[in-house]
Amino acid sequence: MQKQIIEAPSVEGEVKWFDPNRGFGFIVASEGGPDILLHANVLRNFGQNSVAEGTGITVRVQNTERGVQALEVVDLCPKTASESPHGDVTPAQDYSHLPMLPGRVKWFDKVKGFGFLNVHGNAGDVFVHMDVLRRCGFSDLQPGEAVSVRVGDSERGAMAYEVLSWDAAIQD
Secondary structure (H helix, E strand, O other): OOOOOOOOOEEEEEEEEEEOOOOEEEEEEOOOOOOEEEEHHHHHHHOOOOOOOOOEEEEEEEEEOOEEEEEEEEEEEOOOOOOOOOOOOOOOOOOOOOOEEEEEEEEEEOOOOEEEEEEOOOOOEEEEEHHHHHHOOOOOOOOOOEEEEEEEEEOOEEEEEEEEEOOHHHHO
16 A cells, blocks of 8 residues: 655654653754644554654644644654663664564553563563664554564563564564
8 A cells, every 4th residue: 555645845854852641742843933733643654653852753734823733754764872872781783683573562661661561472472672772763552552663682681672653563
């Protein structure tokens, strides 16, 4: 199925903040101007339920009576570990040699900073750390959320090294 392209101006910027519980957030355009409203449904159409503060983003926008709103997310460009003030438990490197696997979130606790995923066809749990999510452009995961994940071995078992939107497994 071909993804429909929306005819609207494209704007590059950075996520100012996004709250998945409230269902929206704002983008600051690189060229300046007013903040751009990013609604949760627009982000979900891209395949994600959350996006981390500071993530680079390209959106198609429209001017409305209430201000500028994102119509479509075209691309996300998460910060690298060296750009992140939080550091990272897994170094930012190329994990493309690992297969992209479809998975589902078992649970994730943003306060604790970690959670677990289940990979389709595998019985065991996969550990996922908040730093990995931030590096991949997520701010949170919800139980049951579908994701794509590259999994490697750690001292304590299977660990997510990269988490992407669910449709990334189809495109890989």
